[in-house]
Amino acid sequence: MILVGHQLAAATVAVLVAVWLLRSRWTHTHPRAxxxxxxxxxxxxxxxxxxxxxxxxxxxxxxxxxxxxxxLPPVFHELDIWHAAAVxxxxxxxxxxxxxxxxxxxSTARARARHRLLLQLVxxxxxxxxxxDHPVAVAYCLPGRTPRIVVSQGARRLLTDAELDAVLxxxxxxxxxxxxxxxxxxxxLRRLLPSSGLLTRVCATIELLVEMCADxxxxxxxxxxxLASALERFHANGTGGTPAGALAVADTPVQARIRxxxxxxxxxxxxxxxxxCLLVLTALSTSAALFAVPL
Amino acid sequence: MARLGELERAVMExxxxxxxxxxxxxxxxxxxxxxxxxxxxxxxxxxxxxxxxVRREREGRAWLYAPAATREEYVAELMLEALELTGDRGSALxxxxxxxxxxxxxxxxxxxERGEKT
Numbered sequence: 058m059i060l061v062g063h064q065l066a067a068a069t070v071a072v073l074v075a076v077w078l079l080r081s082r083w084t085h086t087h088p089r090a091x092x093x094x095x096x097x098x099x100x101x102x103x104x105x106x107x108x109x110x111x112x113x114x115x116x117x118x119x120x121x122x123x124x125x126x127x128x129l130p131p132v133f134h135e136l137d138i139w140h141a142a143a144v145x146x147x148x149x150x151x152x153x154x155x156x157x158x159x160x161x162x163x164s165t166a167r168a169r170a171r172h173r174l175l176l177q178l179v180x181x182x183x184x185x186x187x188x189x190d191h192p193v194a195v196a197y198c199l200p201g202r203t204p205r206i207v208v209s210q211g212a213r214r215l216l217t218d219a220e221l222d223a224v225l226x227x228x229x230x231x232x233x234x235x236x237x238x239x240x241x242x243x244x245x246l247r248r249l250l251p252s253s254g255l256l257t258r259v260c261a262t263i264e265l266l267v268e269m270c271a272d273x274x275x276x277x278x279x280x281x282x283x284l285a286s287a288l289e290r291f292h293a294n295g296t297g298g299t300p301a302g303a304l305a306v307a308d309t310p311v312q313a314r315i316r317x318x319x320x321x322x323x324x325x326x327x328x329x330x331x332x333x334c335l336l337v338l339t340a341l342s343t344s345a346a347l348f349a350v351p352l
Numbered sequence: 353m354a355r356l357g358e359l360e361r362a363v364m365e366x367x368x369x370x371x372x373x374x375x376x377x378x379x380x381x382x383x384x385x386x387x388x389x390x391x392x393x394x395x396x397x398x399x400x401x402x403x404x405x406v407r408r409e410r411e412g413r414a415w416l417y418a419p420a421a422t423r424e425e426y427v428a429e430l431m432l433e434a435l436e437l438t439g440d441r442g443s444a445l446x447x448x449x450x451x452x453x454x455x456x457x458x459x460x461x462x463x464x465e466r467g468e469k470t
């Protein structure tokens with residue numbers, strides 16, 4: 058049972074850090090540090106949840122989880138119903154998570170391939186981006202081995218040259234820092250539990266932090282005000298009618314980004330960050346080690 | 353690869369410009385100034401058909417090719433995805449910001465639905 062205790066403690070640490078991240082305000086000042094902590098907390102939570110189930114189920118063998126699992130098939134009938142159920146639940150959870158991630162990877166890869174093909178057929182090559190001839194304003198990055206930066210004719214008309222450059226720098230930051238890889242696991246997790254308000258909130262937080270990272274990079278070359286006014290034009294342009302459900306929610310993060318660029322809260326880098334990092338990493342390594350090492 | 357992409361685009365331009373389905377020979381003739389081999393044009397058309405952006409039908413012994421949708425419908429499809437209006441497909445892209453009024457969103461959806469009915 059000490060095994061399960063360790064796993065539960067690791068999960069608790071991860072949850073506490075996630076709660077801290079959701080409630081803290083420094084995260085908008087230091088989005089990159091927050092993202093790193095989010096990633097390791099989420100990984101810890103997943104590993105320890107699986108570890109706790111397996112740890113409980115395999116407790117009678119007093120060995121590392123993986124060796125016990127490998128030797129399990131011939132002696133499975135010796136487990137009582139509770140332990141057997143825990144083992145099966147742990148394996149099912151692990152399999153479910155992995156399969157879901159793979160399915161999500163496949164469906165986004167397909168959507169991206171189709172999108173890339175259509176861009177090739179209808180978009181115009183400009184010096185620094187692909188231009189789609191449509192009056193509605195959009196600017197985005199299509200990730201991939203050779204990422205595509207796309208703006209619509211509407212966005213080009215909406216923005217001044219300087220603002221457009223800032224927006225393109227923002228998209229290039231997404232592309233070069235592979236932000237889609239940061240967001241993907243969280244989105245896959247949300248797809249597993251689409252009705253979970255908490256996961257939706259976590260996903261929105263991650264997406265916002267990623268945008269802020271890209272904003273920061275664009276700002277270094279093009280200045281805060283340029284990017285802020287570009288965002289403001291986008292924002293003002295979209296509020297002409299009643300936005301559809303998804304877009305109404307997307308309104309607030311844009312405002313948060315504009316506020317952050319114009320009037321930054323200068324939170325000092327939190328001293329608790331390295332402590333939290335160390336705690337979660339310890340939890341993660343303990344949790345992972347129990348898969349291999351007997352206790 | 354870039355050249356192949358450019359060819360696909362040129363072939364689509366030819367097909368979009370025609371009111372009727374075209375044979376490989378007709379497309380090849382329309383692109384005569386590029387000096388392409390007949391088989392190259394055939395390969396590109398076969399690829400486009402495999403990717404479902406071109407439809408083909410047999411007439412006698414020749415295949416006839418037509419665009420599966422108009423250019424405007426493809427633009428609408430791109431825009432709907434870019435604006436995250438297509439359900440869970442949205443995660444394929446990372447955007448700067450979206451801004452769309454409900455009228456514009458409706459117009460885009462209608463553009464795509466018109467295409468699906470025909």
